[in-house]
Amino acid sequence: MPWCEPCSRYFAPSAVSAQGRCPVCERTIEMPIRATSDAPSLRELQRLSGEKAPWHFKLLMLTLVLYLGWRIIAPFVD
Numbered sequence: 001m002p003w004c005e006p007c008s009r010y011f012a013p014s015a016v017s018a019q020g021r022c023p024v025c026e027r028t029i030e031m032p033i034r035a036t037s038d039a040p041s042l043r044e045l046q047r048l049s050g051e052k053a054p055w056h057f058k059l060l061m062l063t064l065v066l067y068l069g070w071r072i073i074a075p076f077v078d
């Protein structure tokens, strides 16, 4: 939320002028850090770091799928 110190109030980002000025007192407003489209996505960060899911995570996921699969079919077996 953009905050204007002299006015002591928050403004909707759309209420602030294109130059980042307060609509009431015309002073420059402190703009919070926004997640912009040029910020790297999680997938991109993962690719940049070169890290893959560790083998034990994959084993855990496989075990989970097998277990849940069994829980689904178990009532119908026997």
Ligand SMILES: [Zn+2]
Pocket (backbone or CB within 6 Å): 004, 005, 006, 007, 022, 023, 024, 025, 026, 027
């Ligand atoms: Zn203001």
